[in-house]
Amino acid sequence: MGWRVVVDMDLCESNAVCMGILPDVFEVRDDDLLYVLEERPADADRAKVAEAVARCPKQAIRIAED
């Protein structure tokens, strides 16, 4: 069973809060768009991803189990 990071780009407003928490996974570039660099981060990063989920001001991030 794996998990992956899903960002709802219609909700995301590129404020880069998630990048502040986990720059290896989330990156807002100079075009002001968010790029998910790693859809399937290591399990060790799961707590940080969960923190990004809670702290995204737009509730745009979720963790999908598959």
Place this chain on the structure above:
Amino acid sequence: MAPAGLPRRIVVVGASLAGWNAVRALRAEGFDGELTLVGEEPHLPYDRPPLSKDYLAGRVDRGRLDLTAHDDVDALALDRRLGIAATGLDLGDRILRLGDGTDLSWDGLVVATGARVRRLPGTEALAGVFALRTLEDADALRADLAGGPRRVVVLGAGFIGLEVAATARLAGHDVTVVEAAPTPLVRSVGELVGRTVAELHRDHGVDVRLGVGVEGIEGEARVTAVRLADGTRLPADVVVAGIGVVPAVDWLDGSGLAVDNGVRCDGTCLAAPGVVAAGDAATFPNALFDDEVMRVEHWDHAIAMGAFAARRLLAGDGWDPAERFAPVPFFWSDQYDRKLQSVGRIGPGDEVELFDGDPAERRFVTVHVRDGRVVGAFGMNRPRHVMRLRGLIAERADLDRVRTELA
């Protein structure tokens, strides 16, 4: 089984952002004792920032405000006491008194009662006068603005007042902002940024009146005008007071908890043995900023402090005192199509450096330097820079390092 002395019966007072994140963290950390959530509002936790932005504009509906949307609320196994205020606290006997006459006993307490908005004194009976803190406040203002083009006067150019001004302006209302200070927002973001934000509103046709106080509000059943100290009379259909908040801690009077502009915590969010506090209601010394005692009224802060306070509470005496709650405060504000973001602590004496971009283009970053160290930053439509600066401030970077890393 938890060791003796650790909490088994926790009450969280305040069912909003800080309280909810304390609840989440308590369960996530494995606390499986009794957990009660007491909240004065009848709602499950909802999100306030949209109340002055997308929700006020009618762009998002009530469902989007739900802070529990991603949670399995049943699995949290909460005893919910919503629509009931805490009215008193006995620290010795560990009793919490509720407005419905019940007493709750606890061995762990989270104080997260946030802040209450200041309303214009003497206008309680006057229609058309609003303040904005709760869902009901937003619904009332939204309904009134829907009644047609209005002359809106916003009193106080703080962030929430300015957001209301922007939202109302974009909806086609005639908007005036009145601020007693010569430049808005100076205390939180400094002179250059404050001036630029005032200009941003003027770009959009808002009448921004600075350096003038309010003398009185006119009207019989409904507001008709605002009188200014310089003699001006501004005709008004709607007045929105954006004059700040006070921490909602009056219910702690006489409890023995130290209260001074909020519940006073130590550097680990502890207010007394078995009692932690978080969010808009709490003050704490921040080790990252020379132990400056701060009360932070930001969304992100309520989440971080709520979660930290929960962990602190569960650890009891086993907590390592060296592990401090020492955040780099962050807030954002959306006005028109601009994203305003601020990180760190900006003080009046700081040197301000325009770091990137141009205020005239409404896209720029400033950094704020104290004794050689970067202590704060502000960005308008520059999220990437601001968030990288947040990390550098946490590492106590100086200006040279910031220049190198962000080059």
